[in-house]
Amino acid sequence: MTRKGTEGISASRVPASLRGEASLALLGVVGGAITALVGSLLVARLLAPTERGHYASIVVFTTLALTCLEMGGEVGVLRGLADVRKEGTSFAAGYLAWTLLATASVAAAALAVGGWMPPWLQPSWLLAPCATAAVYGGLVFRLTTGMLVSSGWLRRLIVARTLGNCGPVLGCLLCVPLGLTSALEVATVSLLAQAVVNSFLLLRLSCPGRPLLPSARHGRGRAAWHRNMALVWCRGNVDLHVLNGSTYVLQRSDQMALSVVGADRTLGIYAIATNVSEVVSYLPAALFPLVSRGRPGHPVELRRILMLVAACVGAFTPLAYFALPLLYGEAYRAAQPAALLLVPATAVLAVGRLYQGVELRDTGRRRHLAVIAVAAAAIEFAAVSLFGGAGPAAAALACAAGYAVFTVWIALSRTTTSTRGARPARDTVSVQGGVPARDVVDGRKG
Numbered sequence: 001m002t003r004k005g006t007e008g009i010s011a012s013r014v015p016a017s018l019r020g021e022a023s024l025a026l027l028g029v030v031g032g033a034i035t036a037l038v039g040s041l042l043v044a045r046l047l048a049p050t051e052r053g054h055y056a057s058i059v060v061f062t063t064l065a066l067t068c069l070e071m072g073g074e075v076g077v078l079r080g081l082a083d084v085r086k087e088g089t090s091f092a093a094g095y096l097a098w099t100l101l102a103t104a105s106v107a108a109a110a111l112a113v114g115g116w117m118p119p120w121l122q123p124s125w126l127l128a129p130c131a132t133a134a135v136y137g138g139l140v141f142r143l144t145t146g147m148l149v150s151s152g153w154l155r156r157l158i159v160a161r162t163l164g165n166c167g168p169v170l171g172c173l174l175c176v177p178l179g180l181t182s183a184l185e186v187a188t189v190s191l192l193a194q195a196v197v198n199s200f201l202l203l204r205l206s207c208p209g210r211p212l213l214p215s216a217r218h219g220r221g222r223a224a225w226h227r228n229m230a231l232v233w234c235r236g237n238v239d240l241h242v243l244n245g246s247t248y249v250l251q252r253s254d255q256m257a258l259s260v261v262g263a264d265r266t267l268g269i270y271a272i273a274t275n276v277s278e279v280v281s282y283l284p285a286a287l288f289p290l291v292s293r294g295r296p297g298h299p300v301e302l303r304r305i306l307m308l309v310a311a312c313v314g315a316f317t318p319l320a321y322f323a324l325p326l327l328y329g330e331a332y333r334a335a336q337p338a339a340l341l342l343v344p345a346t347a348v349l350a351v352g353r354l355y356q357g358v359e360l361r362d363t364g365r366r367r368h369l370a371v372i373a374v375a376a377a378a379i380e381f382a383a384v385s386l387f388g389g390a391g392p393a394a395a396a397l398a399c400a401a402g403y404a405v406f407t408v409w410i411a412l413s414r415t416t417t418s419t420r421g422a423r424p425a426r427d428t429v430s431v432q433g434g435v436p437a438r439d440v441v442d443g444r445k446g
Contacts, residue, residue, distance in 0.1 A: 031162030039168025040275040053268030054183030057259040062134035077146025130188040137195035147206040167194025239366035246373035254399040257384035273335040277342035338392035345400035352407030376406035
């Protein structure tokens with residue numbers, strides 16, 4: 001066979017392989033999206049709008065604590081696994097040691113600030129189990145999904161991503177017979193249930209045929225544990241961690257602002273509109289491998305994905321508007337105008353994150369991208385703080401302004417600088433869809 005014929009066959013197989021990976025990734029995010037939406041629906045049915053706002057505040061700030069402690073998230077796990085594999089040591093042991101240290105510090109902090117909490121965060125003794133369950137469950141989930149991606153177990157990854165978000169579902173099912181109706185009680189039960197499920201998934205799915213903790217004769221003593229904990233931070237992981245944190249703050253600064261100004265009922269209604277609108281972000285997250293495998297300067301697949309995102313926005317916006325009161329009840333009908341604004345705004349944010357990922361692939365400038373995300377988050381936080389008290393629609397409009405600033409800034413940055421300093425792809429990490437890509441931040445739905 002001629003060389004030209006061989007190249008033709010290879011070129012035809014690569015797109016098919018990428019389409020297969022994207023299909024698996026889409027199944028993974030769809031499974032997680034379904035359980036997340038079912039949990040959101042049950043929580044809204046269980047809690048009144050004001051209590052739903054309190055619940056959103058708890059989830060947002062506990063997830064912020066998790067983001068500060070996850071050390072780069074799933075991407076950090078993948079890089080840590082790659083680093084210690086060369087030395088024959090156990091990364092999982094070091095990461096679990098860090099998990100115990102992080103949860104203990106969060107428990108101590110929750111006990112220390114319990115006396116200064118607002119009345120709706122009572123009884124204060126629930127703060128420690130609520131916060132520690134959120135951090136522990138999230139860290140274990142990162143370790144599980146990172147190990148699955150590293151091992152190539154994509155079908156197991158679909159199961160993990162689907163069941164990893166079922167904490168609110170189980171929590172609400174337990175709260176109904178127990179008669180628990182406060183936001184802190186529901187959040188505590190939900191996060192504890194999610195921590196138990198994620199621990200089970202870690203033990204059952206993450207390392208088939210390999211022990212999590214190495215035996216003494218195969219390890220290198222206590223120094224190996226300490227070295228593994230330190231390895232998570234090295235080789236550029238701090239910059240990636242900062243970028244992940246800034247991106248999360250951008251996604252949730254609107255809800256943080258409403259919580260800080262005390263607009264609890266508005267936040268409860270607004271959080272429902274946010275949960276529904278984020279459905280349009282799952283498609284770009286799943287199809288990002290098609291973008292990340294492209295060549296710098298030739299993002300053909302990106303244009304196709306943008307067209308798909310636009311089609312999803314056009315189809316989903318009226319569906320979300322009419323389905324909100326039917327699914328969530330008349331108490332949340334006020335979320336309809338906010339949803340009309342947040343669905344396209346969330347799509348704009350998804351486009352900005354696509355550009356962010358491509359820029360990161362081409363140049364690797366994590367600090368520059370983090371500065372853009374933090375600046376846009378500050379603008380969004382200030383706008384929502386000033387105007388969000390007027391209602392969910394005003395908060396959604398202010399949030400849309402922050403998302404637009406982020407996306408336009410990223411796009412202009414690419415048109416002026418992405419062609420300079422391009423570098424070959426080096427690291428294989430994961431994206432939101434859960435399949436291999438290069439130098440991409442991962443996200444977490446709050």
